[in-house]
Amino acid sequence: xxxxxxxxxxARFTMxxxxxxxxxxxxxxxxxxxxxxxxxxxxxxxxDLPGQGSVIATQQHVRELEDQLAxxxxxxxxxxxxxxLLALIVMAVVSLLLGRVLAKRVLRPLRLIAAVTRRISAxxxxxxxxxxxxxxxxxxxxxxxxxxxxxxxxxxxxxxRFVANASHDLRTPLSTMRASLDVAVAKPDPAPxxxxxxxxxxxxxxxLDHLLDGFLVLARAQHGAPADAAPVDLGDLIDAELRExxxxxxxxxxxxxxxxxxxxxxxxxxxxxxxxxxxxVDNAVTHNEDGGWIEITGSANAQETAxxxxxxxxxxxxxxxxxxAQPFERLGxxxxxxxxxxxxxxxxxxxxxGGRLALLARPEGGLLVSITLPPAKVPVEA
Numbered sequence: 001x002x003x004x005x006x007x008x009x010x011a012r013f014t015m016x017x018x019x020x021x022x023x024x025x026x027x028x029x030x031x032x033x034x035x036x037x038x039x040x041x042x043x044x045x046x047x048d049l050p051g052q053g054s055v056i057a058t059q060q061h062v063r064e065l066e067d068q069l070a071x072x073x074x075x076x077x078x079x080x081x082x083x084x085l086l087a088l089i090v091m092a093v094v095s096l097l098l099g100r101v102l103a104k105r106v107l108r109p110l111r112l113i114a115a116v117t118r119r120i121s122a123x124x125x126x127x128x129x130x131x132x133x134x135x136x137x138x139x140x141x142x143x144x145x146x147x148x149x150x151x152x153x154x155x156x157x158x159x160x161r162f163v164a165n166a167s168h169d170l171r172t173p174l175s176t177m178r179a180s181l182d183v184a185v186a187k188p189d190p191a192p193x194x195x196x197x198x199x200x201x202x203x204x205x206x207x208l209d210h211l212l213d214g215f216l217v218l219a220r221a222q223h224g225a226p227a228d229a230a231p232v233d234l235g236d237l238i239d240a241e242l243r244e245x246x247x248x249x250x251x252x253x254x255x256x257x258x259x260x261x262x263x264x265x266x267x268x269x270x271x272x273x274x275x276x277x278x279x280x281v282d283n284a285v286t287h288n289e290d291g292g293w294i295e296i297t298g299s300a301n302a303q304e305t306a307x308x309x310x311x312x313x314x315x316x317x318x319x320x321x322x323x324x325a326q327p328f329e330r331l332g333x334x335x336x337x338x339x340x341x342x343x344x345x346x347x348x349x350x351x352x353x354g355g356r357l358a359l360l361a362r363p364e365g366g367l368l369v370s371i372t373l374p375p376a377k378v379p380v381e382a
Contacts, residue, residue, distance in 0.1 A: 006243055010103045018092070025091040029084045109138045117145060125153035156257030167212045174212075178205055217275050217345050231376045232270050234307055235260040237277040244278075245285050253291045260298030266305045266377035268353040276349040277307075279342040280369055284311045287367075300375055303357075309369045316361040324359055346371065 113129055128149060131142035142212050181198045182191065238260055242249070249256060266273070284294045288311050295310045326346040346369075347357040355373035362368050 007178050010100075010107055013103035013106060014096065014099040017102050018095040021095035021098065022088075025088060028090060070263055088349050095227060109133075110141075113138070113142055113145065120149065125149055125156060139247070164216060168290060170208075170212055174205055174208055180203070181205075214305045215270070217349075229268050230270060231265055231267055232273045233262070233265045234273070234277060234305065235262060235264050238281065238296060238298075239273050240274075240284055241278050241281040248285050252285070253294040254285065254286060254288055255296045257293070260296060260307075261300070264298035264300045266304055266353065266355075266373040267376050268373070271347045274354065276371070277345050280307070280309050280371070283342050283369070287311075287313075289313050292366075294364070305373045305375045307371045307373075310362065311366045312364075313366040315363070315365045316367060318361045321359050321361045321367065343369075 109131070113131065116127075116129050128146045129142045130146070131139050133139055181201055184194055185198045229382065238258060238341055240257070242256065281296075284296075292312045297308045297310075299306045324343045327344040343357070343359070350357045350371055350373065353373055357370060358370040358372075359372065360368040
């Protein structure tokens with residue numbers, strides 16, 4: 001594991017350049033100070049004595065000259081020391097600035113690689129960095145990332161193709177089994193056990209058909225941005241789905257409240273968005289308690305379109321609720337009555353449209369499903 005934190009490499013480069021620069025400056029200033037001090041101390045006072053032929057200066061005059069030379073030397077030393085300290089301070093500031101500039105220049109290719117890599121997602125794995133330049137360590141890193149993206153793209157493509165092909169190919173044996181059941185029941189005077197067995201098998205075949213439909217929708221949603229994007233009114237989709245599920249709503253005695261303004265619209269695939277709304281409403285109806293309630297709220301602004309579906313019920317564990325967006329995850333681990341793909345399809349469709357799904361266990365009990373999608377840029381036709 002690489003233990004570097006964000007932004008620390010540039011600071012380390014800056015400090016490294018600054019320290020090296022400062023050490024060099026300190027060494028040069030120290031050398032200059034020593035050389036300057038040695039030259040002053042080696043000056044002979046006799047060289048400055050006035051010559052008057054063979055007259056020899058008195059010893060008192062020599063001491064006065066020595067005191068003057070010592071004072072001049074001390075003053076020059078102080079001036080040199082002060083100047084050296086000022087120069088060192090200036091060099092410290094300059095070294096930090098130059099170190100920062102050099103660090104940015106050295107790390108610029110890495111920042112560009114990080115920015116481009118950050119924009120690449122599961123829906124755009126066909127993009128590559130394609131860094132040009134000399135064959136150095138930076139280009140080697142970029143080429144390695146491109147190779148990794150290529151392997152990821154091949155893996156994702158193979159996975160999606162397998163799910164789609166398997167779902168298509170499994171429909172043929174299911175259709176054959178359904179036809180065989182119809183032939184067996186259509187015979188004159190079929191045995192009651194045969195009719196009961198055929199009814200049970202049909203229910204299982206219907207469940208398999210629903211599961212395969214879920215696989216196909218999930219594979220299509222994960223394939224990338226929809227090609228048939230158009231403005232879609234989420235309120236119309238909700239009304240249509242509630243009419244479709246009206247029998248189940250009455251059978252369970254559910255109270256449904258809808259507050260979705262007409263302008264609650266987004267842009268995307270009408271088929272996938274209809275599946276998204278259908279799965280959310282189906283989840284709210286199927287997994288609700290008898291005599292429960294459903295509240296559907298919609299809103300839209302310039303930044304996003306939001307759809308919130310709340311249901312009552314027992315208090316749920318948030319850790320288990322967080323896993324419901326994964327395929328085949330169910331609360332309590334039950335394996336009946338649900339394919340386990342409903343909310344995972346919702347999450348995949350929302351992500352394919354640039355949105356997101358959020359699941360929250362209500363403190364009072366029940367579940368809150370929040371879906372945010374990009375807003376519609378053009379009015380939706382009535």
